Amino acid sequence: MTPPSLLLVGGAGPAPLGIDVAVMAIEQARARGLAVHLIGHAEDLAATRDAVDLADTAEAVDFEDSEAAVTWALDRGRRGEGFDAVFTCRELALPATARIAEALDLPGNSPEVIDLIRSKADCRHRLAEAGFPQPASHHCTSAAQARRVLDESHGPWVVKPRVGSGSEGVSLVSSPTGLPGALGHLPPESAQDFLVESYVSGTEYSVEGLFRGGEPQVLAITAKEKLPPPFFVEQAHTLPAPLPPPLRRQVEETVTEALRVLGLRHGLFHVELWVTDDGIVLGEVHARLGGDYIHRLLAHAVEGLEMFGEVYDDSLGRDTPAGPRGCTRAGATRYFSPPPGRLREVHGWHEAAHHPAVLAAELAVAPGERVAATDESDGRAGALAVGAADPGQARALAIELADGVRFDVEPEETP
CATH class of the missing domain: 3.30.470.20 (ATP-grasp fold, B domain)
Known part of the structure; x- marks a missing residue:
């Protein structure tokens, strides 16, 4: 009897967190007798062997091109290699996943709903219409338009990409003089497509x-x-x-x-x-x-x-x-944010990472590498996740273990 088939769109992201999520997702599929078929970017497949090797098949498909991903999935179905379920662990793969589910008549969220919630301004507007309190939000396409928003409202404000995740490009503006710096912090693709919101x-x-x-x-x-x-x-x-x-x-x-x-x-x-x-x-x-x-x-x-x-x-x-x-029970995570510079050495990592209560441990920098300023989630130097009996114990243990890890960083020269 042919086992049910799961299509995992987007595979794993190349960071340790993304790989860990995908591995758990695939393991739980395999435990249920599902055949797992994974699609992702070619470079990600090469960098995420721990996840790829658990899948039954893996193929390079540009899942950020939803139309191409749907065409690929339909072609598989015509060859008698269809799917019984479709899922993704990744934000960027949500549109393609929804469109594949719709095209194959599989359970999933509608593409229109996914597009709505991924557009932060549209999602805010829909919730506000339904009576849910929301930050005041303004979709801007230029610095001049953003400055008008600041001139006509009271701060502080938050400048952020209209679509995105991981705190990328998000910053606080306390006064109009801080607006140019916040706009400069936006990723290039958001320079003319961003939000200015009231700070909550x-x-x-x-x-x-x-x-x-x-x-x-x-x-x-x-x-x-x-x-x-x-x-x-x-x-x-x-x-x-x-x-x-x-x-x-x-x-x-x-x-x-x-x-x-x-x-x-x-x-x-x-x-x-x-x-x-x-x-x-x-x-x-x-x-x-x-x-x-x-x-x-x-x-x-x-x-x-x-x-x-x-x-x-x-x-x-x-x-x-x-x-x-x-x-x-309870759990807690603590991330490392050492000062920027050239990393000489990390002290106490082995002891902290091998504590029996640790659920996950990630060190994102190695001696000799540059430690970046922590201005977005991907810039953090590592993390410890721990489990305990209650929230207070979990948080205290995470702090204790994280404080035992010391980063010896050679500071960057200030111009």
Whole structure:
């Protein structure tokens, strides 16, 4: 009997985090008897052998070209090599994944909904229309237009790409004099396609979950810690967030209702928000898993959870766990942000990375390499993710282990 076939669009990103996510996703597919077919960029396939070698087949396909990816998938079907489910772990592959699912009549989110939520301005507008508090958001195509927004509103403001992830190009503008620097921080492709939003003062969280039968199920709420402005790079996570039960329920209800309004119905979700003095303000909505080793924290904190496997089971009409599930344990992640310069040596890494409570350990720089300034998520020097009995213990242990790692950096000369 031919096993059900899963198409994994985008494969693994070349960074250690992306590989770890893809490996977990493929392992959970194989454990369910699925044949896994992976497509991705040729250079990524060559750099992600740990994931590629677990798949049954891997082929170079430009998944960022949705039309080409759909054509490839349809051609496979005509040859009798079709798929029973389609999934992605990557933000950039969401449009192609949705269009392949639609073309092959497989479960998935509609392309229109994916396009809506990936356009941050459009998603804000849709949520605001439905009555959800949102930061004031202005789509700008020039520096002059952005300056007019600042002149006609009260700061601080946030300048960010209209489409993107990983805090790339996001920065705080405290006064109009800071606008040129923020615009210069945008990636080149966003120089004429960006947002200026009002800054929200509050405690930031994200909500992680999956869909079952089209309905959202919250798995956990994550507390976030960020490096000081002007950038918005996440430094730490604690899961589950230590919230009083009434506030936790309010956050969960707000997010699940927002997902219904937007029309998301399949896969995983990661929704960012702020808890302010005036209530809950929704941030960005993603039809994917959160980054920063949240997949490892969830797998430790929610007993028996196989989030990718449950998405596959839902796609194939198989039984999935009934009823809500909470966290019986906790996890925390801490990222390293040493000063920029030339790295001489790292002290204490082996001891920290091999602590028995460590769920994942990543060191992104080696002696002799240049440590970059931490102005976006990809610039961080590494991370430790740990598991513990409760959130307080998890956060304290992550801090303790991270503080035991010291980066000997030769400072850069200042012009």
